Amino acid sequence: MVENLALLGGTRALNRIEELDSASRWPIFGDEEKKAVCEVLDSRDPYSYIGRFEDEFASYHNVKFALAHNNGTSALHSAYFAVGVEPGDEVITPAYTWHLQVAPILALHAIPVFCDIDPRTGCIDPRDIEHKISHRTKAIVVVHLYGAVAPMDEIISIAKDHDIAVIEDCSHAHGAKYKGRKVGTIGDIGCFSLQASKLMTGIEGGVMITNNEEYYERACILGHYERIPRLRMEKYRRYYQTDRDMAPSCFGFKYRIHPLAAAIASIQLKHLDEWNSIRRSNMTYITKALSIIGEELGYIFEPPYEAPGTERLWYGYVCQYHPDKTGVSKSRFIEALKAEGLPASDMRGFLPVYWNPIYEERSVWREGYPFDASYVSRKITYERGICPEAERIWLRTIRLPVIHRRVSIELLEEYVYAIEKVLRNISSLR
Numbered sequence: 450m451v452e453n454l455a456l457l458g459g460t461r462a463l464n465r466i467e468e469l470d471s472a473s474r475w476p477i478f479g480d481e482e483k484k485a486v487c488e489v490l491d492s493r494d495p496y497s498y499i500g501r502f503e504d505e506f507a508s509y510h511n512v513k514f515a516l517a518h519n520n521g522t523s524a525l526h527s528a529y530f531a532v533g534v535e536p537g538d539e540v541i542t543p544a545y546t547w548h549l550q551v552a553p554i555l556a557l558h559a560i561p562v563f564c565d566i567d568p569r570t571g572c573i574d575p576r577d578i579e580h581k582i583s584h585r586t587k588a589i590v591v592v593h594l595y596g597a598v599a600p601m602d603e604i605i606s607i608a609k610d611h612d613i614a615v616i617e618d619c620s621h622a623h624g625a626k627y628k629g630r631k632v633g634t635i636g637d638i639g640c641f642s643l644q645a646s647k648l649m650t651g652i653e654g655g656v657m658i659t660n661n662e663e664y665y666e667r668a669c670i671l672g673h674y675e676r677i678p679r680l681r682m683e684k685y686r687r688y689y690q691t692d693r694d695m696a697p698s699c700f701g702f703k704y705r706i707h708p709l710a711a712a713i714a715s716i717q718l719k720h721l722d723e724w725n726s727i728r729r730s731n732m733t734y735i736t737k738a739l740s741i742i743g744e745e746l747g748y749i750f751e752p753p754y755e756a757p758g759t760e761r762l763w764y765g766y767v768c769q770y771h772p773d774k775t776g777v778s779k780s781r782f783i784e785a786l787k788a789e790g791l792p793a794s795d796m797r798g799f800l801p802v803y804w805n806p807i808y809e810e811r812s813v814w815r816e817g818y819p820f821d822a823s824y825v826s827r828k829i830t831y832e833r834g835i836c837p838e839a840e841r842i843w844l845r846t847i848r849l850p851v852i853h854r855r856v857s858i859e860l861l862e863e864y865v866y867a868i869e870k871v872l873r874n875i876s877s878l879r
């Protein structure tokens with residue numbers, strides 16, 4: 450197929466621009482969310498919306514406890530604290546992730562140990578976890594990156610062998626499934642961001658879920674002082690007993706979600722399954738078509754991978770384009786897609802986390818701290834090359850729109866055609 454690319458003066462492949470624009474716009478709040486916000490504002494008990502949302506979120510996941518937070522970062526901080534991460538402990542974390550999934554480890558004066566990823570999914574690679582475990586490893590964090598589902602059986606099995614907790618960061622994958630089970634319910638704790646770009650949102654917000662009462666109560670003493678009087682365990686309840694003359698306290702943070710965020714998220718949760726099923730139908734159609742084209746063209750382009758036994762979702766439709774095979778840079782490929790009418794972009798900010806000076810220079814509060822503190826048992830360093838796949842994947846990732854609404858088949862065909870057209874004519878971009 451030799452066609453003039455739109456970037457080079459040819460006709461644009463995508464005509465249904467408006468349809469794509471409205472179907473890929475996210476988030477969208479409808480009358481239900483607006484009504485819910487007004488209800489909270491008019492309510493004499495705005496905080497009751499938090500408990501209501503938590504009950505719904507716990508019931509959706511069929512778990513005992515859901516603890517809403519002001520954001521996903523604080524939910525992760527609570528989770529690390531809950532499983533007992535102490536100063537000098539090590540937490541195994543994927544190297545390719547959003548930095549705020551890692552930073553709360555440092556906030557506990559613990560040491561992140563970066564693990565490489567599976568290049569097909571971007572999720573943590575269980576084979577590398579084995580290499581990274583030490584006697585100080587307290588937890589493994591798994592991120593279901595961009596909606597791909599990590600190989601939980603392998604990860605849980607390693608964690609069990611070493612008596613290590615597993616925390617699932619499901620910030621990109623609300624409602625995704627692993628062998629029929631919802632993500633966030635397979636490890637010891639699941640954490641979710643509800644920030645505005647996420648698949649369900651309160652604009653800001655987060656949730657920690659677990660079946661483990663000890664973990665739930667520990668999370669409460671870190672950042673939810675108001676719940677302490679109602680905890681079941683005396684060892685934690687003793688920090689704030691309302692029937693005694695004692696000053697309330699908690700362990701240093703206030704992580705309560707805003708009631709307006711909880712009320713919005715309640716409505717979003719109600720629609721999550723329906724929305725996920727529409728996204729699945731659209732993005733599976735596109736993925737199937739692109740897989741065939743990618744294979745035919747020698748894998749110069751790979752749509753998002755869905756591992757067998759998983760039901761993935763899409764936080765951004767993150768594909769991999771191989772400039773080393775085509776001789777055409779990623780930025781030029783993105784320009785060509787945009788010219789065809791398909792909004793494409795780079796995954797800005799998603800880089801190996803240890804490329805930040807905090808890790809490269811190994812200093813947070815002062816030089817060498819906490820990395821060389823007296824309670825740390827071995828020297829962890831973050832030089833280039835420690836996670837080669839994580840250092841390569843970002844060179845290939847491009848973000849395309851997720852189609853969140855029901856659309857015409859013609860739009861799906863045009864979406865595929867825009868990519869196919871650029872790929873088949875890639876040599877004209879050299």
Ligand SMILES: Cc1ncc(COP(=O)(O)O)c(C=O)c1O
Binds near residue numbers: 522550618
């Ligand atoms: C994988 C991942 N974990 C955690 C977070 C932090 O969530 P929040 O922004 O709600 O604090 C994000 C935010 O985008 C994320 O992408």
